[in-house]
Amino acid sequence: MWKVLFLTMLTLALVKAQDTEETITYTQCTDGYEWDPLRQQCKDIDECDIVPDACKGGMKCVNHYGGYLCLPKTAQIIVNNEQPQPQQETPAAEASSGATTGGVSASSMAASAVVPGGGFVASAAAVVGPEVQTGRNNFVIRRNPADPQRMPSIPSHRIQCPAGYEQSEHNLCQDTDECTAGTHNCRADQVCINLRGSFACQCLPGYQKLGEQCVDINECDASNKCAQQCYNILGSFICQCNQGYELSSDRLNCEDIDECRTSNYLCQYQCVNEPGKFSCMCPQGYQVVGRTCQDINECETTNECREDEMCWNYHGGFRCYPRNPCQDPYVLTAENRCVCPVSNAMCRDLPQSMLYKYMSIRSDRSAPSDIFHIQATTIYANTINTFRIKSGNENGEFYLRQTSAVGAMLVLVKSLSGPREIVVDLEMLTVNSLGTYRASSVLRLTIIVGPFAF
Incomplete structure (x- = not known):
């Protein structure tokens, strides 16, 4: 009789455990992840792909689980794949970004960045591995996403989307384009850049952000490409040349002006072009006075005449x-x-x-x-x-x-x-x-x- 009672209780326990396998859809993911409606789980966001100029100062962007790293271009990326750790029971209430009811068991993959000369820069753990579900009585149930009978169905009821997302006509959470909708708070001198679940305000070219304002960058000081003179203007710069030169077609370099070709009356006798200027020449027996030639009175200076x-x-x-x-x-x-x-x-x-x-x-x-x-x-x-x-x-x-x-x-x-x-x-x-x-x-x-x- 006790044996029969034990079998009956075991059967009821199994049935009760199967009843808890009903899938509950989560659409709120932690920072750095977004909801995948097809796989019905959170997936990593590649910030290096969607954030314009994610890294400044010549740094390169390296995507990471839940974020990204800005590293020197000469840094080497070493990926260390460790062996999966033993499966452990994780209460459903502690799941940080699970796509199904229950806990998540994961193997860790650490990405470390090493700069020349040694030194640890950063490392992070990512949630990877197959979907798992932990039921009652410490039963660990693995779900195979390839099995269509085990794939969660798309809910037909109205869902609650996180901030920055809105429900589509297919009852899915899609990104809200705040820039197009006009719901951003970028200033008039800034450009709105739409991001997944958010937006960013960037300054126009030639300006840099100082607090909440965009201030003009003196490009003349930062990267002066002018051959001679540089003048800063709002958002840009212009090049000018010294007297006797003119801007070339690239608007950066300066070319000498051949003044002698512009007019035949610059000099009384002969015009000689020089870099940035010109000069006048006179024949033998004359001296240059301004642009004219004045006769030299040799009788008052030096001559070879005799006394008689x-x-x-x-x-x-x-x-x-x-x-x-x-x-x-x-x-x-x-x-x-x-x-x-x-x-x-x-x-x-x-x-x-x-x-x-x-x-x-x-x-x-x-x-x-x-x-x-x-x-x-x-x-x-x-x-x-x-x-x-x-x-x-x-x-x-x-x-x-x-x-x-x-x-x-x-x-x-x-x-x-x-x-x-x-x-x-x-x-x-x-x-x-x-x-x-x-x-x-x-x-x-x-x-x-x-x-x-x-």
């Missing part, structure tokens, strides 16, 4: 001429003036006086142009003066125009190229109204044509 010579400066050089240019039968009466004495019989058929003058003009001077004026120094009553070019105009480069009764103007009618020297004799013939007096005077003009035209 006079120095005559012209455009680009100088010449040495005799201080006494008179030749027999002429005698020197004043500077550069020679007179033939009336008492000398040789002077009857010669000009009464010879005057020596010197002038210089630039090469390729425009024509026609007035270049020299001649005028009588002595005026006699009842006389008439006429002027003519006596010699030195074989090529027809000059014309003498009488301007008054006692004066005339030498006109250049053809452009002259230098360097060259031209000697022109200008004669003034004087006669009285009765024709009883006749005299002439000659002005010997030496014209030096400079070697350069500018």
Whole structure:
């Protein structure tokens, strides 16, 4: 009788244990996990995949069970798979993230990060292994997810979703997009990033978070890529170049401006481009004054003229001429003036006086142009003066125009190229109204044509 009673109680115990196998669905998971409606259990969230810029400062993100690690890029990850520990009974009330009623028995997998030079960084244990269920009387029941008869069915009643999730039309908990719904609290100068079960507020590019506000980053100080000058602006920076340079197409580097190509009138003679600037050059015998060329007066500085010579400066050089240019039968009466004495019989058929003058003009001077004026120094009553070019105009480069009764103007009618020297004799013939007096005077003009035209 006692044997029969024992068997009856054992049978009732087994039946009672089977009655407790009814599945209860949990949709609330601990931080770092989310509910898997298909498997009806909590699964790890890969924060490295969904969180933008999860790690800063050049660190790399390593996903971990229930969280993630930020490690140096040179760190080595060592995974140590230990043997599963013996199954132990865990009360249902102590299950932290179980997908079914009862406790969870798990083997541990530790992930350790080692940085160069040694030193333990972090380790964590994860819940892995097959689903288990602990019933009454310490019975451990293993469920095979592949068995469709043992798979929990999706509840048809209304479920309660955790914060950040909402019930879908299929009666499942799905993520709430706070950014789209407008339920976030990001500031106007921030960008809302949706996360699973939550959201994050990030600053716009060029800004960094300081407390709850986004402040401008001086990129000019942090990562100045400008070749010359950097100017910080809100959220970014701009590059500028020094005078004489311009920004290249990449808006970072600077290229030299060839000022000589921009204009033909920067310099009077020759423009020379230099890095960031330009300079003007002049031919020999000239010096640069600003952007123009000024003749150097060698007669006032250095010359090689003898004591019996006079120095005559012209455009680009100088010449040495005799201080006494008179030749027999002429005698020197004043500077550069020679007179033939009336008492000398040789002077009857010669000009009464010879005057020596010197002038210089630039090469390729425009024509026609007035270049020299001649005028009588002595005026006699009842006389008439006429002027003519006596010699030195074989090529027809000059014309003498009488301007008054006692004066005339030498006109250049053809452009002259230098360097060259031209000697022109200008004669003034004087006669009285009765024709009883006749005299002439000659002005010997030496014209030096400079070697350069500018």
